[in-house]
């Protein structure tokens with residue numbers, strides 16, 4: 001089958017903070033270039049940046065510093081961060097927040113003296129989270145989308161990228177293959193530079209926070225393209241996922257970090273506060289520590305009616321809570337909970353992938369012409385992402401990628417002929433469920449994926465469980481390949497896209513399980529009950545994983561302490 005073909009100088013996959021910032025920066029740097037944003041949903045209406053509640057970490061206050069933000073990021077990341085990437089994050093976040101306010105038109109909350117209000121987030125030594133109430137992402141994405149709409153930037157909405165296509169020599173990117181979801185047609189977009197910004201998203205776990213359009217497609221495509229992925233075992237669980245029963249999709253959605261930052265308490269089924277027993281910082285410990293403590297309490301059996309725990313804010317004063325967390329109070333009320341004055345049932349929920357494609361500080365990857373930014377990119381956060389560093393990461397590196405792609409497309413980038421065999425093979429893979437195989441209920445396969453990832457590759461792991469998971473994931477992949485869709489219609493066939501989502505999720509789940517099996521210590525978000533020690537920080541290693549054929553190879557590599565080594569600090573005047 002020969003797909004419809006389009007040409008664009010710069011192709012951006014995804015329209016979150018990373019994709020939209022990349023489009024704006026590329027356009028500013030080189031307005032003469034053609035730029036196309038291709039997105040699975042509608043521009044401005046999809047992805048997780050829009051869902052950002054709490055806010056954006058940036059060192060703005062006189063008493064704060066980028067060094068301090070950097071040290072919090074490195075220590076929070078269990079010393080596994082790529083320090084050059086983390087440095088870029090904290091320094092360029094200052095520029096991006098100014099750009100968001102002064103050029104792009106965002107309004108953030110302010111103090112009475114007119115300075116930007118910055119609130120407390122867990123795991124930080126300074127209150128540096130900029131926000132717009134507790135619905136910060138809507139403000140950021142709406143303003144970014146308006147600016148993209150106002151410029152000569154093309155859009156391919158409801159276009160799902162299904163494969164990165166190399167040139168015929170296999171040594172550079174030629175473009176990407178899409179399914180136009182509205183018609184079911186295949187479209188090949190040829191480009192000089194391609195940005196992978198599809199935003200990760202660990203939606204393979206029973207409880208998860210990301211938007212429904214996120215199914216790790218970008219990481220699955222990167223794996224098939226043979227790119228190295230780092231830190232894939234590092235999956236962040238947000239401690240306070242709403243738990244409102246199986247009848248509602250609200251279960252798993254996040255109640256923001258600022259609730260714990262403001263002094264919220266976590267209680268077990270006996271309504272006793274337990275966090276001080278696990279960490280002196282109590283509920284303000286980093287997410288990995290709080291989520292693990294919660295999972296341990298749940299396993300002890302003292303739970304809320306739906307099998308989770310409670311979040312309590314009432315001691316802070318109902319009026320204050322209502323004023324400070326209006327969106328959260330309303331969300332809880334929708335599910336029958338009184339956040340301001342009562343108790344809310346919560347459970348840890350899969351939130352973010354620290355792991356992703358290995359990349360350089362200019363967002364280049366091992367494949368010439370392919371760039372990566374945002375949650376698809378690995379290495380910035382190490383073993384644990386600080387709340388508030390996610391949207392900073394996507395906007396900072398989106399902008400870097402936009403600048404770098406414009407420079408590349410002007411000087412080195414070329415339109416390359418795609419590998420026709422690779423295009424044919426990718427289309428055949430997508431056509432597989434129209435082949436008339438078994439008609440198993442796809443919900444059963446999804447439930448099995450949720451179950452195995454939650455129980456064996458979740459907050460607590462061990463060798464036996466990981467082996468069970470690897471076998472089950474392999475079996476699920478085989479069963480998905482044999483699955484047959486009930487309808488042959490291509491246009492808006494959401495069952496087909498569900499199948500494609502599950503294929504991506506199983507591929508990336510296998511990578512998570514393989515990296516988790518290779519990492520024989522416990523660090524940050526990764527906890528092995530058979531290897532509970534974190535190991536010497538000076539000998540920190542990270543995992544680097546590649547797919548070769550149907551096999552996954554995991555290498556363990558030393559972390560380079562490019563700016564600061566364990567035991568040292570960049571802060572002056574530290575006693």
Ligand SMILES: Cc1cc2nc3c(=O)[nH]c(=O)nc-3n(C[C@H](O)[C@H](O)[C@H](O)COP(=O)(O)OP(=O)(O)OC[C@H]3O[C@@H](n4cnc5c(N)ncnc54)[C@H](O)[C@@H]3O)c2cc1C
Pocket residue numbers: 013014015016017018019038039040041046047048049050051052053054055056057159160161162197198199200209210211213214215217218254256351352373374375376387388389390391392394
């Ligand atoms: C509920 C929630 C609350 C959060 N709150 C905070 C917070 O307070 N502070 C913070 O720092 N971080 C927060 N985060 C994390 C933050 O949202 C992410 O780190 C960040 O927004 C990721 O940006 P991104 O551009 O990489 O991805 P996204 O914003 O998710 O964008 C990904 C884009 O890729 C598109 N896409 C996906 N697959 C394909 C495909 N196959 N083809 C084409 N397009 C595709 C999607 O439709 C979407 O447009 C939160 C996340 C969630 C889920």
